[in-house]
Amino acid sequence: MSILATCLGYPRIGAARELKYALESYWSGKRTAADLLQAGYDLRRRHWSAMKSAGIDHIPVGDFSLYDHMLDAAVMVGAVPQRYQAIADPLTRYFAMARGYQDSKGLDLSALEMTKWFDTNYHFIVPELERTQKFSLNAAKLYAEIEEARRLGIESRPVIIGPVTFLLLSKLQDGKTQDAIPLDLLGDLLPVYKRILHELAEREITWLQIDEPCLVLDLDDRAKAAYRLAYAQLAECPSRPRLLLATYFGALEDNLSVAIQSGCDALHIDLVRHPEQLSALLEVLPSSMCLSLGVVDGRNIWRTNLDVARAMVNRAVLSLGAHRVWVAPSCSLIHVPVDVQSEQKIDADLMSWLAFAEQKLTEVCQLADGGRFDDPIAPHVLASRAMRAAKAQSSRIHDSEVQKRIQGVTEADLHRASPFADRHRVQHARFKLPLFPTTTIGSFPQTGDVRSARAAWRSGRMTAEEYKAFLKKETRVCIEKQEAINLDVLVHGEFERTDMVEYFGEHLKGVAFTEQGWVQSYGSRCVKPPVIFGDVSRSSSMTVEWSTYAQSLTRRPMKGMLTGPVTILQWSFVRDDVPRKDVCRQIALALRDEVADLEQAGLAMIQVDEPAVREGLPLRRAEWRSYLRWAVDAFRLATSGVRDDTQIHTHMCYSEFGDILEAIAEMDADVISIETSRSRMELLGDFIRYQYPNAIGPGVYDIHSPRVPTKEEMANLLVHAGKILPPTRLWVNPDCGLKTRGWPEVQTALINMVGAARVARRQFGEERFG
Ligand code: ZN
Numbered sequence: 001m002s003i004l005a006t007c008l009g010y011p012r013i014g015a016a017r018e019l020k021y022a023l024e025s026y027w028s029g030k031r032t033a034a035d036l037l038q039a040g041y042d043l044r045r046r047h048w049s050a051m052k053s054a055g056i057d058h059i060p061v062g063d064f065s066l067y068d069h070m071l072d073a074a075v076m077v078g079a080v081p082q083r084y085q086a087i088a089d090p091l092t093r094y095f096a097m098a099r100g101y102q103d104s105k106g107l108d109l110s111a112l113e114m115t116k117w118f119d120t121n122y123h124f125i126v127p128e129l130e131r132t133q134k135f136s137l138n139a140a141k142l143y144a145e146i147e148e149a150r151r152l153g154i155e156s157r158p159v160i161i162g163p164v165t166f167l168l169l170s171k172l173q174d175g176k177t178q179d180a181i182p183l184d185l186l187g188d189l190l191p192v193y194k195r196i197l198h199e200l201a202e203r204e205i206t207w208l209q210i211d212e213p214c215l216v217l218d219l220d221d222r223a224k225a226a227y228r229l230a231y232a233q234l235a236e237c238p239s240r241p242r243l244l245l246a247t248y249f250g251a252l253e254d255n256l257s258v259a260i261q262s263g264c265d266a267l268h269i270d271l272v273r274h275p276e277q278l279s280a281l282l283e284v285l286p287s288s289m290c291l292s293l294g295v296v297d298g299r300n301i302w303r304t305n306l307d308v309a310r311a312m313v314n315r316a317v318l319s320l321g322a323h324r325v326w327v328a329p330s331c332s333l334i335h336v337p338v339d340v341q342s343e344q345k346i347d348a349d350l351m352s353w354l355a356f357a358e359q360k361l362t363e364v365c366q367l368a369d370g371g372r373f374d375d376p377i378a379p380h381v382l383a384s385r386a387m388r389a390a391k392a393q394s395s396r397i398h399d400s401e402v403q404k405r406i407q408g409v410t411e412a413d414l415h416r417a418s419p420f421a422d423r424h425r426v427q428h429a430r431f432k433l434p435l436f437p438t439t440t441i442g443s444f445p446q447t448g449d450v451r452s453a454r455a456a457w458r459s460g461r462m463t464a465e466e467y468k469a470f471l472k473k474e475t476r477v478c479i480e481k482q483e484a485i486n487l488d489v490l491v492h493g494e495f496e497r498t499d500m501v502e503y504f505g506e507h508l509k510g511v512a513f514t515e516q517g518w519v520q521s522y523g524s525r526c527v528k529p530p531v532i533f534g535d536v537s538r539s540s541s542m543t544v545e546w547s548t549y550a551q552s553l554t555r556r557p558m559k560g561m562l563t564g565p566v567t568i569l570q571w572s573f574v575r576d577d578v579p580r581k582d583v584c585r586q587i588a589l590a591l592r593d594e595v596a597d598l599e600q601a602g603l604a605m606i607q608v609d610e611p612a613v614r615e616g617l618p619l620r621r622a623e624w625r626s627y628l629r630w631a632v633d634a635f636r637l638a639t640s641g642v643r644d645d646t647q648i649h650t651h652m653c654y655s656e657f658g659d660i661l662e663a664i665a666e667m668d669a670d671v672i673s674i675e676t677s678r679s680r681m682e683l684l685g686d687f688i689r690y691q692y693p694n695a696i697g698p699g700v701y702d703i704h705s706p707r708v709p710t711k712e713e714m715a716n717l718l719v720h721a722g723k724i725l726p727p728t729r730l731w732v733n734p735d736c737g738l739k740t741r742g743w744p745e746v747q748t749a750l751i752n753m754v755g756a757a758r759v760a761r762r763q764f765g766e767e768r769f770g
Contacts, residue, residue, distance in 0.1 A: 003313065003325050005368035006292060007056050008158060008246060009063035009332025010047040010211065011357050013520045015339050017019055018043055023524040024574045027099075033091050034327040040066060044145065045128075048154045050358065053468060055365035058207060061149050061156035062142045063332060066115035067098045067125070067523050070169065073161040074127035077192050078136035081128050082174070083109055086720055098125055098523060113171070114522060118213060118249045119619055120299070120335055121529075121571065123522035126171040129182045139199065146203060152746055157244070158205060160432065162212035162232050163193050168223060169214070183226050190233050207266070208241040213331075215259055216250030216270070227258045244268060248294060248331035250619050251277050251525055260284055268292035271312055272299070272330040282319045282625075291316055291325075295367065296360045301336055301517070301531065301573045304363045306384040306731040313367055328556045333357040337517040349396060350512055350533060352387050371632045375584035397534035397575075399510070404469070405589055406582070411591075414636040416668060418644045420694050426645040426730075430604065431557055435765055436718060436732050436757040437757025439489035439697070441651050441673055442561045442607065442735035444478045445746060466618040471495050472549065481743075485750045489557045489605060492550035494739070500563045500609060501571045505530030507542040508590055511572070530572040532583055533673070538590040541597045548601045559649060560598035565634040570612035581630035591638040599646050607649035608639055608669075611736075614655040628663040635667045647671065653699075653736045658686040665692050673697035675735040688724050694726065699735020700756065701749050706741065708749045714756035720765055727764040 013019045013679065042192065042425035044064050051059045065072050075094060086107060087093040095101075100111035113126040142158055149156040169184050194693055200208055217226070227767040242265035251274035252259050259267055260281075267285070269277050271294050278293070293316055295309040316325045339358040340351065353362060370378045391397060416423065455468035478493035484565075497503040505511045511530050518526040522697065543560060551558040565588040574583055589609065598606050618627050641646045650667060653675035657664060664672065676683045676698040684698055698721055700714040714732075721730055732753060738746050 001319070003322050003327055004057040005055055005361075005365045006058035006157070006326045006328045007051055007060055007361060007364065008248070008294075008328060009060050009299070009334055010177060011334050011336065011338050011520070012043065012047075012064045013178045013334075013518060013526055015337075015342055015516065016533075017518055017526055020524040020526060027095070027524075027605040036066070036091075040064065041148065042362065044148065045152060048149055048152060051361060052154060054358070054359055054361040055369075057368075058157040058209075058326070059149070059154055060159045060209065060332075061145050061154070061332075062158045064145065067095065069124070070117075070127060070161065070166075071125040073140065073166055074125070074170075076137070076139050076196075077137055077166070077189060079127050079129055079133060079170070081112075081130075086481070088167060092727070093463075094698070096748075097599060097648065099756040100595065116615060117585040118614070119617075120249075120522060120618060121519070121527065122335060127166070128173055129167075129170050129185060132181070133185050134484060135185075135189050137192045137195045137199075139196055142196075143203065146205065150560075154593055156205070157207045157209055158195065159211065162210040162245070163189050163234075164223065164226050165212045165214040167226070168217075173174040183222060186226050186230060188229060191370070193230075193234060197234060197237045197243075198242050201239040205241045205410055207244055208574050209244045209268075210264070210279060211246045211248075211392045213246075213248055215247045215252055215255045217619055218233060219255055219258075222257055224255065227255075228261070231258075231264065242266070244292060245351070246292070248273075248298070250274065252281075253620075256280065257283070260286055260289065264289065265293055266290035268294060268326075268328060270294045270330040271330065272297040272642060274506035274756050275312065278315065282316065284361075285320065285498065285562060291320060291485060292326040292328050294328050296327075296355075296363050297327045297576070298329040298331035298333050298360070299335050300576055301340075301354050301356060302576055303353060303359070303384065303387065304367075305674055306367065308382045308427070309363075309367050310370065310381065327364050329360055330368055333360060333496075334520055336360070337514065337519055339516075342516040344539075345513055345515055346512065349390075349394065350531075352688075353391055353533065354531075354537075356517070361658070364473055389521060393606070394534075397510075397577075399535035399537060402510075402535040402537050402586055402589075406585060409585070409589070414640055416640050416642070416648075420668065420670065423644045423647075424695070427647050427670065430645045431647070433488055434761055435727055436722075436730055436759075437488040437758045438732045438754050438757045439487060439559070439673070440482075440491055440734055440750070441737045442491050442494050442497075442559070443739035444481075444574050445741050445743050446495065446739050447743065454498065475546070475550055477682065480542065481747065482750075483554060485747065487556075487750065488756050489559060491559050491561060491607075492546055492555055494545055494561060494737070501530060502528075502535045504542060504563050505532075505602075507538065507574065508536050508587070509534040509539055510534035510586075519700075527571070530568075531550050532572045532574045536583065536590055538593050541731045542594055544594075544597050544601050547603050551601075557605050558603060559596075560587040560603040562594060562598075562606065562608045562720070564610035564613075564650065565591055565638055566616055566631045567610050567612040570616045581634075584630060584634040585637060588634040588637040592641050594653065595639060596641055599642050604645070605647040605649060606639070607640070607651060608635065610667075611651065611653045613664075614657055614660060615650060617660070624660075627647055628660065632663050632666045635669075639669065647669070649673065651736075657683060661686055661690040661692060665690065665694070669694060671695040671697060671731055673731065673735075684721055684724055692725075695731060697731030697733040701734040701753055703734045703736050703738055704743055706745055708745050710750040711755040713761070714753055715759035718756055718760035722760055722764050727760070730760075732760070 027035040101109040113125045117124045243265040244266040245264040247269040337356045340354045340356045456462035476497040482490045547560045569584045647670045650669040651672045651673045700717045
């Protein structure tokens with residue numbers, strides 16, 4: 001019997017983002033529900049047949065989703081919060097949960113919360129459960145897809161989210177604390193899962209994939225007990241398919257015994273992230289279990305080292321026998337684009353290094369076919385070796401100048417010349433800003449005009465000169481508006497940037513762009529991450545021209561605006577032949593040069609945004625320290641080369657920072673602007689507990705909603721902040737960039753914000769001098 005080639009999930013958005021367009025035209029009323037469902041079916045059919053013709057033996061079904069797989073799971077177990085029940089049509093109700101809903105009769109429902117799926121850039125919908133939640137089975141979608149596949153001659157391996165991961169990732173309607181994790185509901189949920197198993201057995205399904213990625217996290221005893229209880233019950237079901245327990249994104253480590261004692265019939269492990277798991281597993285895997293080897297990287301876009309993967313397959317075959325070994329991607333392929341063949345502009349070298357979903361499935365099949373250790377070496381293995389040998393030598397990748405500079409980095413390069421207190425003093429003397437200085441985060445509204453000018457320039461309808469003149473005018477108007485609003489520290493508005501990472505990627509050596517390399521971020525939203533393939537350096541300055549132009553238009557301080565090294569790393573596909581921390585350091589060095597050029601050009605304040613620092617945290621706490629060390633060092637390397645009287649700003653948003661405040665303090669930015677308005681400044685409590693030493697601008701204006709905050713409410717927030725933190729170290733700003741907002745609301749909100757700062761100044765100024 002040969003080794004099985006399997007797949008945990010296929011990218012559902014479509015090679016040409018068909019699902020995105022189908023969804024958006026349905027939402028805008030241009031197409032009917034039937035059109036949308038047909039588009040979904042067309043994609044599934046295409047994806048199944050792609051997997052079948054690649055040679056995949058276990059083809060996933062149920063991994064497709066119109067919006068999100070956790071939302072599908074919530075619907076499947078009947079966890080639809082009461083407030084959405086008012087909507088009768090199931091599809092409308094489904095999208096109401098995903099995106100909120102308003103109708104002419106006054107029904108106004110907010111969407112469910114969304115958060116990041118483990119350490120990926122995919123966002124899932126967080127199921128919301130009541131303390132007395134009752135579950136009920138509603139697996140119509142799954143069963144319909146199984147039938148569809150069957151009619152097409154595809155024998156499927158259905159995929160569902162496991163009960164424990166489902167509960168661990170859900171939230172209780174009325175709580176956020178640790179005990180509010182809804183594990184207590186397990187007893188009520190399990191009957192629904194048992195019912196699914198039974199009904200799948202009736203449908204003659206042989207294998208069911210149950211995803212339990214939470215098994216790679218640090219689990220407390222309660223969660224481990226929940227796992228034991230759940231799988232003891234599921235395994236004992238009298239009528240059920242065979243169960244594949246799927247784990248990915250990390251190692252089982254201390255949860256290993258839970259997994260192997262689960263009673264499941266197969267276990268999938270991620271051997272790309274943690275190849276060392278294999279030895280441990282081969283020793284302890286019960287003879288009743290097959291092992292699915294995740295040896296092809298589902299999270300990155302490089303071709304697999306077939307020799308390394310093949311060695312792992314061979315070891316498993318020697319120890320377990322071929323009939324107990326499967327080959328698979330490390331995780332679902334939704335985290336990579338569909339097909340590298342769609343790329344027209346990538347050069348042949350780089351092309352030969354890349355593998356998107358289609359290429360990865362071919363690799364899986366090659367590994368399953370050529371898994372026998374005594375087989376002659378197959379041509380694709382030889383080709384893989386030749387490619388790697390060429391790559392190891394390629395001057396596109398290896399830049400001795402960059403490596404020399406990296407070698408030369410010293411501890412002193414990671415430190416500002418003087419401590420914050422001294423810098424604070426000289427900066428105060430230089431800028432003479434009032435108490436509670438006001439500023440914004442960087443971008444101003446990217447209006448339809450800006451977007452159409454960019455489109456016109458890209459398609460050649462506008463010349464580069466015309467486009468540049470247009471951007472200059474936008475920048476000038478933006479600065480005039482900021483002066484009229486009376487902000488103290490200005491920004492240029494970022495009209496020349498579509499995206500804060502793409503812009504820098506386009507200007508850095510060692511970074512490439514795809515045309516069709518789309519990956520789903522959430523719902524219909526996709527991102528096209530830059531590809532960092534080689535040593536990174538800067539060929540020329542990236543932002544100096546825009547920043548100096550902007551500074552020339554005003555006497556007020558203008559902030560130079562850069563994206564930080566960790567954020568560029570985090571939102572890209574990163575080369576896997578050197579450690580991530582080394583890549584991050586190279587980006588930091590390139591940014592350090594940019595910072596120096598900005599300073600040289602007269603920019604006295606430079607902001608280096610790091611919104612992604614928190615999301616880069618490893619899944620296991622034991623690895624946090626070392627990550628935070630190199631992440632903080634990269635930021636410091638980028639920013640520490642400046643004079644004492646040059647003021648370094650940073651900005652962070654999107655997540656809760658309470659547990660990494662010490663690291664944030666170590667970044668030693670003179671000023672940090674941070675998202676707090678939605679958590680009502682709770683974060684400030686953490687800043688006091690850690691005695692955050694430098695200046696902070698807690699976001700007082702929530703830019704995620706079109707709502708205009710009043711002067712009074714922002715003044716209250718500032719006064720509150722001024723009572724718990726020294727007023728001399730407080731700044732006043734929105735909680736993120738204003739790119740997605742409209743000008744009228746932004747102008748009113750900022751006028752109110754400047755008014756609020758005046759209120760706070762009066763209050764604390766009098767206290768200070770009175
Ligand atoms: Zn932000």
